[in-house]
Amino acid sequence: MLTILFVAMAGLLIGSFLNVVIYRLPRGETVVFGRSYCPGCRRVLAWYDLIPLVSYIILRGRCRYCGGRISPRYPLVELTTGAVFAALFYRLGPGWVLVKYLFLACFLIAASFIDLEHYLIPDRLIFAGLLVGGGFLLSNREITIGSGFLGALSAAGLLWLLALASRGNVGGGDIKLAAVVGLFMGWPWGLGAVLGGLFLAGAAGAFLLALRVKGRKDPLPLAPFLSAGALVAFFWGPQILAWYAGLLGVG
Structure with a gap:
Protein backbone atom coordinates (compact mmCIF):
# COMPACT_ATOMS: atom_id res chain seq x y z
CA MET A 1 0.00 0.00 0.00
CA GLY A 95 9.46 -3.41 -14.22
CA TRP A 96 10.11 -2.06 -17.69
CA VAL A 97 6.60 -2.92 -18.85
CA LEU A 98 5.31 -0.58 -16.16
CA VAL A 99 7.65 2.17 -17.37
CA LYS A 100 6.37 1.67 -20.90
CA TYR A 101 2.72 2.10 -19.95
CA LEU A 102 3.46 4.99 -17.59
CA PHE A 103 4.96 6.83 -20.56
CA LEU A 104 1.94 5.95 -22.71
CA ALA A 105 -0.34 7.28 -19.96
CA CYS A 106 1.60 10.56 -19.82
CA PHE A 107 1.46 10.86 -23.60
CA LEU A 108 -2.31 10.26 -23.67
CA ILE A 109 -3.04 12.68 -20.82
CA ALA A 110 -1.04 15.45 -22.51
CA ALA A 111 -2.64 14.78 -25.90
CA SER A 112 -6.15 14.68 -24.41
CA PHE A 113 -5.97 17.99 -22.57
CA ILE A 114 -4.26 19.77 -25.46
CA ASP A 115 -6.96 18.52 -27.82
CA LEU A 116 -9.70 19.60 -25.42
CA GLU A 117 -8.33 23.15 -25.35
CA HIS A 118 -6.94 23.63 -28.86
CA TYR A 119 -8.56 20.93 -31.03
CA LEU A 120 -5.16 19.73 -32.19
CA ILE A 121 -2.38 17.32 -31.24
CA PRO A 122 1.10 18.81 -31.80
CA ASP A 123 3.40 16.92 -34.13
CA ARG A 124 6.23 17.25 -31.61
CA LEU A 125 4.20 15.25 -29.11
CA ILE A 126 3.34 12.62 -31.74
CA PHE A 127 6.99 12.34 -32.75
CA ALA A 128 8.03 11.79 -29.12
CA GLY A 129 5.37 9.08 -28.78
CA LEU A 130 6.47 7.27 -31.93
CA LEU A 131 10.15 7.53 -31.01
CA VAL A 132 9.72 6.18 -27.47
CA GLY A 133 7.16 3.60 -28.57
CA GLY A 134 9.55 2.32 -31.23
CA GLY A 135 12.32 2.16 -28.66
CA PHE A 136 10.24 0.05 -26.29
CA LEU A 137 9.16 -2.18 -29.18
CA LEU A 138 12.78 -2.94 -30.05
CA SER A 139 14.11 -3.30 -26.50
CA ASN A 140 11.22 -4.64 -24.47
CA ARG A 141 9.67 -7.77 -25.95
CA GLU A 142 6.34 -7.57 -24.12
CA ILE A 143 4.84 -7.66 -27.61
CA THR A 144 6.52 -8.69 -30.85
CA ILE A 145 7.72 -6.16 -33.42
CA GLY A 146 5.12 -7.53 -35.84
CA SER A 147 2.37 -7.09 -33.28
CA GLY A 148 3.42 -3.49 -32.66
CA PHE A 149 3.46 -2.57 -36.33
CA LEU A 150 0.18 -4.37 -36.99
CA GLY A 151 -1.38 -2.61 -34.03
CA ALA A 152 -0.23 0.78 -35.30
CA LEU A 153 -1.31 0.08 -38.88
CA SER A 154 -4.75 -1.25 -37.97
CA ALA A 155 -5.50 1.52 -35.45
CA ALA A 156 -4.36 4.35 -37.72
CA GLY A 157 -5.89 2.68 -40.78
CA LEU A 158 -9.32 2.51 -39.19
CA LEU A 159 -9.28 6.23 -38.42
CA TRP A 160 -7.90 7.02 -41.86
CA LEU A 161 -10.83 5.20 -43.47
CA LEU A 162 -13.21 7.00 -41.12
CA ALA A 163 -11.62 10.33 -42.09
CA LEU A 164 -12.24 9.55 -45.76
CA ALA A 165 -15.81 8.47 -45.11
CA SER A 166 -16.58 11.52 -42.94
CA ARG A 167 -14.86 13.94 -45.35
CA GLY A 168 -12.41 15.34 -42.86
CA ASN A 169 -14.30 15.12 -39.57
CA VAL A 170 -11.40 13.02 -38.21
CA GLY A 171 -8.15 14.98 -38.09
CA GLY A 172 -4.65 13.91 -39.03
CA GLY A 173 -3.56 14.30 -35.42
CA ASP A 174 -6.14 11.71 -34.34
CA ILE A 175 -4.83 9.25 -36.94
CA LYS A 176 -1.25 9.74 -35.72
CA LEU A 177 -2.38 9.39 -32.10
CA ALA A 178 -4.03 6.07 -32.96
CA ALA A 179 -0.76 4.90 -34.53
CA VAL A 180 1.11 5.63 -31.30
CA VAL A 181 -1.49 3.74 -29.24
CA GLY A 182 -1.30 0.77 -31.60
CA LEU A 183 2.50 0.81 -31.52
CA PHE A 184 2.50 0.60 -27.72
CA MET A 185 -0.37 -1.86 -27.29
CA GLY A 186 0.10 -4.07 -30.33
CA TRP A 187 -2.44 -6.27 -32.05
CA PRO A 188 -5.38 -6.56 -31.38
CA TRP A 189 -5.54 -4.20 -28.42
CA GLY A 190 -4.47 -1.10 -30.36
CA LEU A 191 -7.40 -1.59 -32.71
CA GLY A 192 -9.63 -2.40 -29.74
CA ALA A 193 -8.60 0.87 -28.08
CA VAL A 194 -9.65 2.85 -31.16
CA LEU A 195 -12.95 0.99 -31.47
CA GLY A 196 -13.67 1.63 -27.80
CA GLY A 197 -12.73 5.29 -28.18
CA LEU A 198 -15.03 5.71 -31.17
CA PHE A 199 -17.89 4.09 -29.24
CA LEU A 200 -17.33 6.45 -26.29
CA ALA A 201 -17.07 9.46 -28.61
CA GLY A 202 -20.32 8.47 -30.34
CA ALA A 203 -22.12 8.07 -27.02
CA ALA A 204 -20.80 11.41 -25.74
CA GLY A 205 -21.69 13.15 -29.00
CA ALA A 206 -25.26 11.82 -28.88
CA PHE A 207 -25.57 12.92 -25.25
CA LEU A 208 -24.32 16.45 -26.02
CA LEU A 209 -26.65 16.66 -29.02
CA ALA A 210 -29.59 15.63 -26.87
CA LEU A 211 -28.72 18.36 -24.38
CA ARG A 212 -28.20 20.82 -27.26
CA VAL A 213 -24.73 21.60 -25.96
CA LYS A 214 -23.30 20.85 -29.40
CA GLY A 215 -24.73 20.86 -32.89
CA ARG A 216 -24.21 18.22 -35.55
CA LYS A 217 -21.44 20.21 -37.24
CA ASP A 218 -19.63 21.23 -34.06
CA PRO A 219 -16.20 19.58 -33.61
CA LEU A 220 -15.63 17.04 -30.87
CA PRO A 221 -12.05 16.46 -29.69
CA LEU A 222 -11.31 12.78 -30.23
CA ALA A 223 -8.08 12.38 -28.24
CA PRO A 224 -9.77 12.11 -24.81
CA PHE A 225 -12.01 9.32 -26.07
CA LEU A 226 -9.18 7.45 -27.78
CA SER A 227 -7.23 7.72 -24.52
CA ALA A 228 -10.17 6.41 -22.53
CA GLY A 229 -10.55 3.59 -25.06
CA ALA A 230 -6.89 2.69 -24.58
CA LEU A 231 -7.32 2.49 -20.80
CA VAL A 232 -10.46 0.37 -21.16
CA ALA A 233 -8.71 -1.99 -23.60
CA PHE A 234 -5.69 -2.29 -21.30
CA PHE A 235 -7.55 -2.95 -18.06
CA TRP A 236 -10.67 -4.80 -19.26
CA GLY A 237 -10.00 -5.80 -22.88
CA PRO A 238 -9.91 -9.59 -22.36
CA GLN A 239 -13.07 -9.52 -20.22
CA ILE A 240 -14.95 -7.43 -22.79
CA LEU A 241 -13.79 -9.74 -25.58
CA ALA A 242 -14.92 -12.82 -23.61
CA TRP A 243 -18.28 -11.20 -22.87
CA TYR A 244 -18.80 -10.32 -26.54
CA ALA A 245 -17.79 -13.82 -27.65
CA GLY A 246 -20.34 -15.21 -25.19
CA LEU A 247 -23.06 -13.08 -26.75
CA LEU A 248 -22.17 -14.46 -30.16
CA GLY A 249 -22.01 -17.99 -28.82
CA VAL A 250 -18.33 -18.33 -29.72
CA GLY A 251 -15.96 -20.34 -27.54
Whole structure:
Protein backbone atom coordinates (compact mmCIF):
# COMPACT_ATOMS: atom_id res chain seq x y z
CA MET A 1 0.00 0.00 0.00
CA LEU A 2 2.82 2.41 0.85
CA THR A 3 4.46 1.66 -2.50
CA ILE A 4 1.24 2.41 -4.39
CA LEU A 5 0.92 5.66 -2.42
CA PHE A 6 4.49 6.58 -3.36
CA VAL A 7 3.76 5.85 -7.05
CA ALA A 8 0.60 7.98 -6.85
CA MET A 9 2.61 10.87 -5.37
CA ALA A 10 5.17 10.48 -8.15
CA GLY A 11 2.24 10.68 -10.57
CA LEU A 12 1.15 13.97 -9.01
CA LEU A 13 4.64 15.39 -9.61
CA ILE A 14 4.70 14.11 -13.19
CA GLY A 15 1.23 15.56 -13.66
CA SER A 16 2.61 18.96 -12.66
CA PHE A 17 5.18 18.65 -15.46
CA LEU A 18 2.47 17.53 -17.90
CA ASN A 19 0.65 20.78 -17.15
CA VAL A 20 3.73 22.60 -18.43
CA VAL A 21 3.68 20.46 -21.59
CA ILE A 22 -0.04 21.03 -22.09
CA TYR A 23 0.28 24.79 -21.78
CA ARG A 24 3.56 25.40 -23.60
CA LEU A 25 3.68 22.86 -26.43
CA PRO A 26 0.76 24.25 -28.49
CA ARG A 27 2.23 27.73 -28.07
CA GLY A 28 5.61 26.70 -29.45
CA GLU A 29 7.41 27.25 -26.14
CA THR A 30 10.12 25.03 -24.69
CA VAL A 31 8.99 22.48 -22.13
CA VAL A 32 12.50 21.76 -20.85
CA PHE A 33 13.93 25.17 -19.96
CA GLY A 34 12.45 28.16 -18.20
CA ARG A 35 10.71 28.43 -14.86
CA SER A 36 6.94 28.20 -14.48
CA TYR A 37 5.00 31.46 -14.57
CA CYS A 38 1.47 32.73 -14.19
CA PRO A 39 -0.23 32.89 -17.63
CA GLY A 40 -2.04 36.05 -16.51
CA CYS A 41 0.61 38.32 -15.01
CA ARG A 42 3.66 36.39 -16.32
CA ARG A 43 5.20 36.46 -12.81
CA VAL A 44 7.70 33.65 -12.19
CA LEU A 45 6.25 31.30 -9.57
CA ALA A 46 8.07 30.20 -6.42
CA TRP A 47 8.49 26.53 -5.58
CA TYR A 48 5.80 26.75 -2.89
CA ASP A 49 3.31 27.88 -5.54
CA LEU A 50 3.92 24.69 -7.52
CA ILE A 51 3.26 21.92 -4.99
CA PRO A 52 0.81 19.55 -6.75
CA LEU A 53 -2.77 19.96 -5.47
CA VAL A 54 -1.63 21.56 -2.21
CA SER A 55 -0.74 24.95 -3.70
CA TYR A 56 -4.01 25.11 -5.63
CA ILE A 57 -6.02 24.41 -2.48
CA ILE A 58 -4.06 26.86 -0.30
CA LEU A 59 -4.30 29.60 -2.93
CA ARG A 60 -7.99 28.79 -3.49
CA GLY A 61 -7.45 28.56 -7.20
CA ARG A 62 -6.01 32.08 -7.52
CA CYS A 63 -2.58 33.43 -8.44
CA ARG A 64 -0.71 34.65 -5.35
CA TYR A 65 0.51 37.77 -7.21
CA CYS A 66 -2.27 38.99 -9.49
CA GLY A 67 -5.28 37.17 -8.06
CA GLY A 68 -6.13 35.74 -11.46
CA ARG A 69 -8.05 32.49 -11.60
CA ILE A 70 -5.97 29.31 -11.96
CA SER A 71 -7.57 26.87 -14.37
CA PRO A 72 -9.00 23.76 -12.66
CA ARG A 73 -7.23 21.85 -15.41
CA TYR A 74 -4.04 21.98 -13.31
CA PRO A 75 -5.26 19.92 -10.32
CA LEU A 76 -7.34 17.72 -12.64
CA VAL A 77 -4.28 16.72 -14.66
CA GLU A 78 -2.30 16.06 -11.48
CA LEU A 79 -5.08 13.94 -9.95
CA THR A 80 -5.62 12.00 -13.18
CA THR A 81 -1.92 11.25 -13.56
CA GLY A 82 -1.58 10.15 -9.94
CA ALA A 83 -4.61 7.86 -10.17
CA VAL A 84 -3.53 6.28 -13.46
CA PHE A 85 0.01 5.74 -12.18
CA ALA A 86 -1.32 3.97 -9.08
CA ALA A 87 -3.69 1.81 -11.14
CA LEU A 88 -0.95 0.79 -13.58
CA PHE A 89 1.44 -0.09 -10.76
CA TYR A 90 -1.26 -2.15 -9.04
CA ARG A 91 -1.91 -4.02 -12.29
CA LEU A 92 1.66 -4.53 -13.54
CA GLY A 93 4.02 -4.25 -10.58
CA PRO A 94 7.55 -2.87 -10.97
CA GLY A 95 9.46 -3.41 -14.22
CA TRP A 96 10.11 -2.06 -17.69
CA VAL A 97 6.60 -2.92 -18.85
CA LEU A 98 5.31 -0.58 -16.16
CA VAL A 99 7.65 2.17 -17.37
CA LYS A 100 6.37 1.67 -20.90
CA TYR A 101 2.72 2.10 -19.95
CA LEU A 102 3.46 4.99 -17.59
CA PHE A 103 4.96 6.83 -20.56
CA LEU A 104 1.94 5.95 -22.71
CA ALA A 105 -0.34 7.28 -19.96
CA CYS A 106 1.60 10.56 -19.82
CA PHE A 107 1.46 10.86 -23.60
CA LEU A 108 -2.31 10.26 -23.67
CA ILE A 109 -3.04 12.68 -20.82
CA ALA A 110 -1.04 15.45 -22.51
CA ALA A 111 -2.64 14.78 -25.90
CA SER A 112 -6.15 14.68 -24.41
CA PHE A 113 -5.97 17.99 -22.57
CA ILE A 114 -4.26 19.77 -25.46
CA ASP A 115 -6.96 18.52 -27.82
CA LEU A 116 -9.70 19.60 -25.42
CA GLU A 117 -8.33 23.15 -25.35
CA HIS A 118 -6.94 23.63 -28.86
CA TYR A 119 -8.56 20.93 -31.03
CA LEU A 120 -5.16 19.73 -32.19
CA ILE A 121 -2.38 17.32 -31.24
CA PRO A 122 1.10 18.81 -31.80
CA ASP A 123 3.40 16.92 -34.13
CA ARG A 124 6.23 17.25 -31.61
CA LEU A 125 4.20 15.25 -29.11
CA ILE A 126 3.34 12.62 -31.74
CA PHE A 127 6.99 12.34 -32.75
CA ALA A 128 8.03 11.79 -29.12
CA GLY A 129 5.37 9.08 -28.78
CA LEU A 130 6.47 7.27 -31.93
CA LEU A 131 10.15 7.53 -31.01
CA VAL A 132 9.72 6.18 -27.47
CA GLY A 133 7.16 3.60 -28.57
CA GLY A 134 9.55 2.32 -31.23
CA GLY A 135 12.32 2.16 -28.66
CA PHE A 136 10.24 0.05 -26.29
CA LEU A 137 9.16 -2.18 -29.18
CA LEU A 138 12.78 -2.94 -30.05
CA SER A 139 14.11 -3.30 -26.50
CA ASN A 140 11.22 -4.64 -24.47
CA ARG A 141 9.67 -7.77 -25.95
CA GLU A 142 6.34 -7.57 -24.12
CA ILE A 143 4.84 -7.66 -27.61
CA THR A 144 6.52 -8.69 -30.85
CA ILE A 145 7.72 -6.16 -33.42
CA GLY A 146 5.12 -7.53 -35.84
CA SER A 147 2.37 -7.09 -33.28
CA GLY A 148 3.42 -3.49 -32.66
CA PHE A 149 3.46 -2.57 -36.33
CA LEU A 150 0.18 -4.37 -36.99
CA GLY A 151 -1.38 -2.61 -34.03
CA ALA A 152 -0.23 0.78 -35.30
CA LEU A 153 -1.31 0.08 -38.88
CA SER A 154 -4.75 -1.25 -37.97
CA ALA A 155 -5.50 1.52 -35.45
CA ALA A 156 -4.36 4.35 -37.72
CA GLY A 157 -5.89 2.68 -40.78
CA LEU A 158 -9.32 2.51 -39.19
CA LEU A 159 -9.28 6.23 -38.42
CA TRP A 160 -7.90 7.02 -41.86
CA LEU A 161 -10.83 5.20 -43.47
CA LEU A 162 -13.21 7.00 -41.12
CA ALA A 163 -11.62 10.33 -42.09
CA LEU A 164 -12.24 9.55 -45.76
CA ALA A 165 -15.81 8.47 -45.11
CA SER A 166 -16.58 11.52 -42.94
CA ARG A 167 -14.86 13.94 -45.35
CA GLY A 168 -12.41 15.34 -42.86
CA ASN A 169 -14.30 15.12 -39.57
CA VAL A 170 -11.40 13.02 -38.21
CA GLY A 171 -8.15 14.98 -38.09
CA GLY A 172 -4.65 13.91 -39.03
CA GLY A 173 -3.56 14.30 -35.42
CA ASP A 174 -6.14 11.71 -34.34
CA ILE A 175 -4.83 9.25 -36.94
CA LYS A 176 -1.25 9.74 -35.72
CA LEU A 177 -2.38 9.39 -32.10
CA ALA A 178 -4.03 6.07 -32.96
CA ALA A 179 -0.76 4.90 -34.53
CA VAL A 180 1.11 5.63 -31.30
CA VAL A 181 -1.49 3.74 -29.24
CA GLY A 182 -1.30 0.77 -31.60
CA LEU A 183 2.50 0.81 -31.52
CA PHE A 184 2.50 0.60 -27.72
CA MET A 185 -0.37 -1.86 -27.29
CA GLY A 186 0.10 -4.07 -30.33
CA TRP A 187 -2.44 -6.27 -32.05
CA PRO A 188 -5.38 -6.56 -31.38
CA TRP A 189 -5.54 -4.20 -28.42
CA GLY A 190 -4.47 -1.10 -30.36
CA LEU A 191 -7.40 -1.59 -32.71
CA GLY A 192 -9.63 -2.40 -29.74
CA ALA A 193 -8.60 0.87 -28.08
CA VAL A 194 -9.65 2.85 -31.16
CA LEU A 195 -12.95 0.99 -31.47
CA GLY A 196 -13.67 1.63 -27.80
CA GLY A 197 -12.73 5.29 -28.18
CA LEU A 198 -15.03 5.71 -31.17
CA PHE A 199 -17.89 4.09 -29.24
CA LEU A 200 -17.33 6.45 -26.29
CA ALA A 201 -17.07 9.46 -28.61
CA GLY A 202 -20.32 8.47 -30.34
CA ALA A 203 -22.12 8.07 -27.02
CA ALA A 204 -20.80 11.41 -25.74
CA GLY A 205 -21.69 13.15 -29.00
CA ALA A 206 -25.26 11.82 -28.88
CA PHE A 207 -25.57 12.92 -25.25
CA LEU A 208 -24.32 16.45 -26.02
CA LEU A 209 -26.65 16.66 -29.02
CA ALA A 210 -29.59 15.63 -26.87
CA LEU A 211 -28.72 18.36 -24.38
CA ARG A 212 -28.20 20.82 -27.26
CA VAL A 213 -24.73 21.60 -25.96
CA LYS A 214 -23.30 20.85 -29.40
CA GLY A 215 -24.73 20.86 -32.89
CA ARG A 216 -24.21 18.22 -35.55
CA LYS A 217 -21.44 20.21 -37.24
CA ASP A 218 -19.63 21.23 -34.06
CA PRO A 219 -16.20 19.58 -33.61
CA LEU A 220 -15.63 17.04 -30.87
CA PRO A 221 -12.05 16.46 -29.69
CA LEU A 222 -11.31 12.78 -30.23
CA ALA A 223 -8.08 12.38 -28.24
CA PRO A 224 -9.77 12.11 -24.81
CA PHE A 225 -12.01 9.32 -26.07
CA LEU A 226 -9.18 7.45 -27.78
CA SER A 227 -7.23 7.72 -24.52
CA ALA A 228 -10.17 6.41 -22.53
CA GLY A 229 -10.55 3.59 -25.06
CA ALA A 230 -6.89 2.69 -24.58
CA LEU A 231 -7.32 2.49 -20.80
CA VAL A 232 -10.46 0.37 -21.16
CA ALA A 233 -8.71 -1.99 -23.60
CA PHE A 234 -5.69 -2.29 -21.30
CA PHE A 235 -7.55 -2.95 -18.06
CA TRP A 236 -10.67 -4.80 -19.26
CA GLY A 237 -10.00 -5.80 -22.88
CA PRO A 238 -9.91 -9.59 -22.36
CA GLN A 239 -13.07 -9.52 -20.22
CA ILE A 240 -14.95 -7.43 -22.79
CA LEU A 241 -13.79 -9.74 -25.58
CA ALA A 242 -14.92 -12.82 -23.61
CA TRP A 243 -18.28 -11.20 -22.87
CA TYR A 244 -18.80 -10.32 -26.54
CA ALA A 245 -17.79 -13.82 -27.65
CA GLY A 246 -20.34 -15.21 -25.19
CA LEU A 247 -23.06 -13.08 -26.75
CA LEU A 248 -22.17 -14.46 -30.16
CA GLY A 249 -22.01 -17.99 -28.82
CA VAL A 250 -18.33 -18.33 -29.72
CA GLY A 251 -15.96 -20.34 -27.54
